[in-house]
Amino acid sequence: MTILILPRKNFEKDIEKLDEKMQEQIAMFGTPIESISDEAVHIEIFPNRPDLLSYGNYINALKSFLGKDIGLKKVNLNKPEKDFIVYVDKSVSKVRPYTVCSVVKDLKLDDNNIKEIIDIQEKLHLTLGRKRKKVAIGIYPLEKIKFPISYKALNPEEIKFRPLGFNKELNGKQILSQHPAGKEYGYLLNNFDKFPVFIDSNHEILSMPPIINSDKTGKISLDTKDIFIECSGNDLNTLNKILNIIVLSLEFMGGKIYQISIKGAENIITPDFTPEKMNLSLLNLNKLLGLELKEDNVKKCLERMGYEYSKGIVKVPSYRADVLHEVDLIEDIAIAYGYDKFIPEIPKISTIGRTDFKETFKMKISDIFIGLGMIETMSYHLVNKDIIKNTEQNFKSFIEVKDSKTEYKFLRKDLTSCLLNILSKNLDVEYPQEIFQLGRVFDGFIEKEKLAVALISGNFTRLKQIIEYFSKMLDINLEIKNPKSFPSYFIDGRVAEIFFNNKPIGFLGEIHPKILNNFRLKMPVALFEISIDDILNN
């Protein structure tokens, strides 16, 4: 979950009082409030809206939603200054082919701003940037570098600079093995012969993306006024969106955005805020939402969500990463219209309902045993080591889930061990205890529906009577025969195999004293477990 913190003081200065009504509006904008205090409100930003991941961008969007400064956001772009050029060398085409860049001037940075810039960078790396795989972002004080800049790939041994936070020079390979960022993201470069770098006209290496900046040129401070930003990666479209999101948040901090000429196989100028165009049909819109919105109303709704609309064509802001289809526009229109204004209605569609036969059958089985005064139980589908150990089964025969955060790591293979475990947890509850469970077990990767019944204190004869009653109620014929072999948790001579239509479907018997001992049970337990699927399939 990605959280954005809005300081209360700033919010109330930039928007209005953060009263209950405003809190409701924030939730209805699609950014639920996680927590709220006198200092700040914490809101959740959904993964489809990375463009809201900075205070400034969020405030702009919310303002527009509330009806102030609506429509496509006007961005003041300054043309590239004389040397504002980044040359993209052919050598990067295999490893990290694209870059888009910008300069932002006249920033007045304080500790909070710097923290926020780092924060936006990290959040964008994680989300849209796919942990730097798709996009990595670098930010540098402009005064430390000299344009024009080159983006090229070099042999790792040729790359020598002092990475952020280090006091000695390392080469490309050493950065991957020694620097914390190298260790974390090194896998993104490891398989390549050459690593990408940004170099300025003083032949100073600025950074080795997507890993780390140089300590000398890549550290912004309170004195920094002008900055250079580069985004590098393999998807030009996403790069543009990320750069636009960043420069917009910097503009909110008072910065002036300057474009840069990117020269390579293709010459482009970035940042580029040209909106994308998408068709919108009023018919589709009203049909999907169940409304009768008129065109001027739709236009107003779209403008409040930051779009521009004219004659069936919507201009989508260049920083929106989530608009794939008309339905995405329709949802935004619904949000602007107000989810609380929709009148819920059950459609006049009649169908004939019925429950699934298997589920009805299982409910019937439950009723039979509840009728006998037994208690239905429910265990986790995952079991822990103790349960396996106590039933003296082999761990290797269980399927283990990867990296479980609890001690429950194995898919259960039977219900018997779950019932014994329940009895063992209820030693001090009044006897006799008669319990059952219906549930799914895992025989390898095959899932099976089983039924198990356990009695404490119980014996073979009583259990046999229960099975006979059960088969009579279901009107099925269950045969009980001497087993050729049986699970080792039963006592030899006090166990039988249950057959349905000549097919073995399970066992009944008394539990071996040594297993009872493992579960600290002091009374005899009689138990059966059968496959429900085998009965159902006939």
Added chain:
Amino acid sequence: MQDTFFLDSEGKLPDKKLVNNVKKSHESGCYGSKGWQYQWNENEAKKMVLRTHTTCLSAQTLSKINLDSLPKKFFALGKCFRNETVDWNHGFEFNQTEGIVVDKNVNFRHLLGYLKEFFEKMGFSKIRFRPAYFPYTEPSVEIDVFHLEKKQWIELGGAGIFRPEVVVPLIGEFIPVLAWGPGFDRILVDYYGIKDLRELYENDLAQLRKIKIWKK
């Protein structure tokens, strides 16, 4: 995928045509969509997991639906799994109700109608709908119910209309599918007056003996 239980095995994918439709829908889109523009990886899709949503049941049901027999409605109650640590409010297993309504003329207001009815029947008289995000629905909605004792809104579950990128590969055309999948462990806990979700799996027989009488 952080909260998904992965198993060390590969599953089988459905027939080639369906797989190709899904792949194309993700990579370059379908039915006028741009798609998510990434490389859809067959091996990733084959990874065996314990399901985190019952939505997979709706997808399977849609892939077998007979379009001549619309309207159709389906529901399911099912177990889902999340690799989480366990506390009073979270478990690694939980129950979800899944429902879909498939018809050419259903819309967002109808979805809200079903949800309102469902939660009213569950005993919540004050509910609200707010915007939400799920990758497979658009529009999406979250249902909050007002908890009378706690005096606050509680998030009870998500719903939406399946995206064309989801529906078209499964059935070949875009028909609105209203879909919801709220968890109901919190409703269960409230109904039985239980304070801790873990108690649902505790199987305290003394407590269960009492609950059964009380329920009737």
